[in-house]
Amino acid sequence: MDPSTDAAPEISVLVPVFNEEGSLPALFSRLSATLGKMGRSYEIVFVDDGSGDATPRLLREFAAADPRVRIVEFNRNYGQHAAIFAGFEEARGEIVVTLDADLQNPPEEIPALVAKVDEGYDVVGGWRENRQDPLLRRLASFLVNRITAKLVGVDFHDYGCMLRAYRREVVESVRQCREIHSFIPALAATFARRVAEVRVKHDERAVGRSKYNFYRLIRLNFDLMTGFSMLPLQLMSFFGFGVAIVSLAFAAFLLVRRLIVGPEVEGVFTLFAILFGVVGLLFMGLGVLGEYVARIYSEVRRRPRYLVRRRIGTLATAGRRATVERTPAPANRRRPRRPAAPCGRACRAV
Ligand code: UDP
Ligand code: MG
DSSP: OOTTSOSOOSEEEEEEESSOTTTHHHHHHHHHHHHHHHTSOEEEEEEEOSOOSSHHHHHHHHHHHOTTEEEEEESSOOOHHHHHHHHHHHOOOSEEEEOOTTSSSOGGGHHHHHHHHHTTOSEEEEEETTOOSOHHHHHHHHHHHHHHHHHHTOOOSOTTOOOEEEEHHHHHHHHHOOOSSOOHHHHHHHHOSSEEEEEEOOOOOOSSOOSOOHHHHHHHHHHHHHHHOSHHHHHHHHHHHHHHHHHHHHHHHHHHHHHHHOOOOTTHHHHHHHHHHHHHHHHHHHHHHHHHHHHHHHHHTTOOSOBEEEEESOTTOTTOOTTBOOSOOOTTOOSOOSOOOTTOSSOOOO
16 A cells, blocks of 8 residues: 555554553564565554553654554543454454554464455454463463353354454444443454454563453453353343252251151251352342343443544544544445545644
8 A cells, every 4th residue: 555545455453552662662563564564555553542651652653654553542541342442443444453562462473364364254363372371361261262152152262362353344343333341352253254263373471461450351251241141140040940949849858857857956057058158149149130230231321432532643533523432333334534634644632
């Protein structure tokens, strides 16, 4: 592509970034080298998810040096998946590749994913070989992947890998979805007709720390479970039904025993243990119910999924007070978008 034109590129690479100043320079140079070698038109969309370090400055330097770089800056941190939603709004390529900014996903793997999309697949997922994350996290991921594959009905081995390629039709379908809490790889898989996986390398995080602490991981997994299935609720009902049957049988047994053996007090502590167990499970059930209710509540409030503070190098800046992303775009809204802002690429806040 002639970088000076505003024609939609063939490939958009979309990178959510949250406080990644340490890895950004290496990421940008490796990404540019890989994409340059592919000989296809491209753009790189960085979504700055409310970084408080040097990330915004570095991204602006990249945009100043390369007109194919576009930046969406959030006003605060909304999370990786909200950032990808925003990137999907912005990306214009026929193929959209998502990638982490911390270089755990080597950019050099992108050509393999794009080649697979060229073969006719709608979504191509990276499958991390020798995953370089702590053992406990890998174990939890294995479980979550198996459950997600069952819930979504698409047998990806590695839903957690963000190195993925999407065909434009799938991106458009995801853009129609208005839910606030979601898990993009699973959401996209529900719209894909043909999916494939490509084994990709996975490196240790060289700089900085994972942005996911235990609590954020749990929240993300609840998003995944509640967003794609009613199974947790159904399990609660099944469990309740099971306990009711057992307790009825137990009551009958106690009655008969009372008639035969007479009054007795043994076993009372066993009953306590059972009672505590059941009460615990009951609270767990309430918690699961609460997860659904809380999500319904946050959806009905209809607050914006994220607020954009500034767009840089985008075509959509002219006349657009585009701070709120919530109005569903029509299904057929396709690029190319509006002409470039008169202020050129280093645009004002919108
Ligand atoms: N990220 C983000 N917003 C967040 C958390 C993470 O944009 O609130 C980005 C982060 O900068 C990185 C990617 O999402 O590019 C994956 O994050 P991280 O490496 O911390 O996750 P992990 O590899 O531990 O799953
Ligand atoms: Mg990482």
